[in-house]
Amino acid sequence: MSLLELLVPSICPACDRPRRPGELLLCPTCARELRPLRGLGLAVTAVAYEGVGRSLLRRFKFEGRSDALAVLLEPLAERVRPLGADCIVAVPRHRTRVRELGSDPVWTLARALARKTGLELCPRVLKRTRPTVPQAGLSIAERQRNVRQSFRGRRQLRGRRVLLVDDVTTTGATLREAAIELRRAAKPESVIPVALAGTPPRTIERPALETGPRSAL
Numbered sequence: 001m002s003l004l005e006l007l008v009p010s011i012c013p014a015c016d017r018p019r020r021p022g023e024l025l026l027c028p029t030c031a032r033e034l035r036p037l038r039g040l041g042l043a044v045t046a047v048a049y050e051g052v053g054r055s056l057l058r059r060f061k062f063e064g065r066s067d068a069l070a071v072l073l074e075p076l077a078e079r080v081r082p083l084g085a086d087c088i089v090a091v092p093r094h095r096t097r098v099r100e101l102g103s104d105p106v107w108t109l110a111r112a113l114a115r116k117t118g119l120e121l122c123p124r125v126l127k128r129t130r131p132t133v134p135q136a137g138l139s140i141a142e143r144q145r146n147v148r149q150s151f152r153g154r155r156q157l158r159g160r161r162v163l164l165v166d167d168v169t170t171t172g173a174t175l176r177e178a179a180i181e182l183r184r185a186a187k188p189e190s191v192i193p194v195a196l197a198g199t200p201p202r203t204i205e206r207p208a209l210e211t212g213p214r215s216a217l
């Protein structure tokens with residue numbers, strides 16, 4: 001067994017199918033099914049949060065699989081390189097959430113993206129002021145309420161062109177709220193919201209619309 005195989009498991013990061021030496025990280029079946037998504041709303045994204053993209057992201061986030069992150073990082077780096085940003089800020093998690101997960105995957109992602117693109121990673125720019133419940137399963141209005149004023153700026157980045165990085169974006173509520181506070185407090189030249197994966201609009205849960213009274217229109 002080579003040193004590389006000791007470091008990188010020789011299985012597909014999405015489906016765990018064994019890989020032969022020299023094959024690409026993602027197996028051909030998963031590679032075919034991974035759906036690129038170049039943007040969602042105002043955010044720059046790499047892949048759709050569904051199918052293979054979703055399982056890669058969850059394996060990175062909840063199982064700490066760096067091979068899954070490596071597959072997703074490549075298209076994200078390609079997307080952000082031409083944007084002319086000069087530094088990266090991670091959307092912070094509240095400390096209670098980091099404790100629950102045992103790590104902060106968005107910070108890990110931001111650090112890996114900085115390494116891959118050569119951009120500076122700026123720590124302690126934003127702080128999460130209160131714990132918020134996970135956005136998944138909330139309606140659009142609930143998502144906005146959940147994250148409203150939940151960030152606080154901690155330092156300035158005057159004149160900088162910032163990539164504001166999160167793991168998944170669905171309605172854009174979290175990235176939008178973080179960007180508002182980043183612009184207000186850090187006073188950068190520009191802020192570009194970025195997420196590894198975007199939830200395609202048709203799959204967003206809208207319980208308020210499905211169960212509420214129907215409009216006469």
Ligand SMILES: [Zn+2]
Pocket residue numbers: 012013014015016017026027028029030031
């Ligand atoms: Zn696979």
